[in-house]
Amino acid sequence: MTGGEQYGVADVERGYRVGPWTVERALGSGAFGHVYAARHEDAAAEPARAALKFLPTGTHTPRQLRHLRELAEREVALLSRLRSPRLIRMHDALTVDDPGHPELDGATVLVLEEARSSLDALLTEDRTPRSGPELLAQVCEGLTQLHDAGWVHGDLKPGNVLLMPDGSARLGDFNLAPELDGTHAYAPAFATADYTPPELLWSEVGERGMRVRQTADVWAFGVLAHLVLTGSLPLPGPTPSARRDAAVRYARGEEDLRLSPGLPPLWREIVADCLARTHEERARYGSAALLERVTAAAAGRPHRRRRAPRPLLVATAALTALAAAGFGTLALLPEGQRSGPGDGRDAGAVSATVTGPPSSGRTPAVAATGWDRCAPASVCFFTGRGGTGEMCAWEGDEFNWTDGAVRCSWTGSRRPASVYNNGVADPDGYVHVVYYAEEALHRRLGCVEQGERRDLGEGAARILSHIWAKAC
Template sequence: MSRTSGPLLDVPVGYRIEDWELTGPIGAGGWGSVYAARAVADGTPVAVKLLRTDVLAPGQRASLDELVRQEVRFSQEADHPNLVRTHAVCTVSDPDRPELDGAIALVMDRAERSLQDLLDATEPGEPVPNAARVLRGVAAGLMHMHAAGWVHGDLKPANILLTAHGDVWLADFGLTVELEGTHAHMPPLGTLDHLPPEWWSQRTDARGTVVRPTADIWAFGVLAHQLLTGGLHPFMGATARARALAAQSYARGTAPLRLDDRIPEAWRELITDCLAPDHNSRAPHDAAAVAARIRPLSNDARRGRRVVLPAVVAALMAVCAAVAATLLPGDDDNTGSQRDRSSPSAASSSSVPVAAGAIPADSDIPTALREPITRAANRCTEEEITPVVIAALLKAESGFDADAARPETDEYGIAMWTPSVFRAWAVDGDSDGDKDYMSPPDAIVSMGGYVCWLGQRFKQEGLKKDLPALVAAGYRTSDRTIIETGGVPERILPHVEKVRGYLAEYSG
């Protein structure tokens, strides 16, 4: 089951709810807490979702009751091997535990884990194991739902469950609605990363927001891109809101669709159709058509993948460069910092060719920073954003000083982040669970996401000439400043010239 964030109810192991006994927590989210459980009669494993009612206003309680009734009715009417089943709905009666008294308990099939768990365990850029089989199961479940006249409404990795036997179940039907002709109404809720662009312009009235089956098709396209790239979203942005804005720019025709180059061509075509920019252009690609197209692609999520040589070579050369830098004569500091490139030994220390944009072995870029710099660049789909571009930006911003600070302008760390701006773009670059602008890996990988977005913004506005200079100026000021100026403002030219100089130095 999905291990989502949120406060769990304090329910002891062994707690009985009618014919089921809770055996331990699984996770919690906005809709409630989920527990592993078993049937008292025969030990059959199940999952129990507990929805608190003690903190709800009367109107909220009525809405919750309606959502539960809808979820149960859907589960009874739309039985399918790729849909999780709800076996029972109970109301907890326990006056001694006010937080539990009156809670609604949904007893459901129990899975081993969610697709989100699988994505979290997959290396970014790599397809999840058995990605095609999982997508085939999701498409089959969607096809059955749509044929029965229902829209899921919240299709995302956390709502797709996987069993130890390889079953794929669509789950969490709290926002699932029944079609009334061509559309239905649902509460103005959902997961920003998987909502179609038209959702933002739909009018919301007393019945809710209009939703159609094509909303699930859009969510499937996002999901497929995530599965085939180890979790990468098809729209650039460090936050869900930023990615939603990027999707809206694409839908308006002011930005192209840029899918990850590592996705095989046939899958790219399918995802592109699912991510058609509006309902009308997406309508021909219904769930049945998507399911039919997936069948011949079952072995193509890994076999036959297109190899992107520049990215692969750049990553490999960066690793080689990091090793070589520790072996170069005359460098007692293995961080590689402050190397004097004007000395004869520095000029002749290496004759090994490197891929365009990769970090040269004999540069002053600290060895410890080369991997996060390369990783930051390789996450960007804009070919101009290379490792040496990000290195030049860092050198101009801080001289690679992790403790750099300009308190008078509220800028700190190796990437000179303003803390409030960092929070909007923060990425955990060192996988320690924290996002800290004073941590070089966090700061560098977050910088990569931001400058990649700047590059996309400038291209949307027709500013394509000398993109590294534009993103250097945009990073020091803002995207709006560069767009309104139509290029690099004169007051930023000295800084941009520094970046250009370091870039020329690192590009050899």
């Protein structure tokens, strides 16, 4: 911890009742609470099992420790408002009313999903688990969901990454998580030193707490990724204090960052960017952009950066639409050619001349139809078979069709019925397209090769994401 003391947390005996829940065994503990496995009194209840998190209220005057109560309220507020698939879910929040046990009386108890284990426990068993890259991608998903909702985790570390019965990861322990107030949030002066960015190691604590930003989580993710992939922390030192001093020297430019030679090449740039010296440098790598890179690295391939839209193609599409609306002559000036002397247009501009609806005897321009609407270098999905109906097109990877850089609104209610991979030669060989049923590439549905046009099967699961790949 970078500040504060370890608060006393009362142990809860097996068989203790809280509401309809009966404590069975301890699952884990930390500075701010104990977690227990529990069963519901009604075996048919949903859920029938849960994890009870008893948040500390002290050992002498439990109902009067206001700062501890605020920590509990933070976690309840976040879990009550967010229902994201990579954040641990809260079923209920209870208050212990038990004057006979003053060490527990007034305690807040969170009824949470029961996790199987934690990333911390997994790393104890295996310093570099094979599932590490996939788990890191899921952790990054959780951070993105948290940041998109306007929160900062504030204490990302292996013990706060929970592993569910199916082996997937979810973020937990949000009693230090603050909500953004403008560009900053205000958190209690507690954090785990090894995962705290350098600027917060000497930060002043005001009346509202310590000023933090989401880039603090980006730093913590970089530390976590280095640990998971190499079995070691990125900054040298045998103790947390020594590593904290190394972080300060690094932030001041007195030492360079020396990443482990065991860090896989695909991850080296990601970790280095997360561990940039200053908030301003890390601010360029927001969690959404970071998620794209991490997901690609977890899949064992380089990140394919999004290509900027090409003005000529955009203009061509717009002019084709005008032609389809019944306008006549449409002329494109080639790149680098002016339309005439002194007209004020820059070289390279794309120009259109619209002369009005076609008169008799004039052949109108023909708009692209069906498959041909898909521009070169794009992959296009259509609502109808044979390239008919509405179309959504991408030049790069997209991990969430409904909320990504290119939003495809109709996929919220309709499934694609056909696809055309109109990819062109790529220097890295990424010309095929793999598509998935869920965000961030969890369940593969199929692959379409370069140049292939395909009708998708009836009743196929809804496609929500895709990546370009070297091979199907």
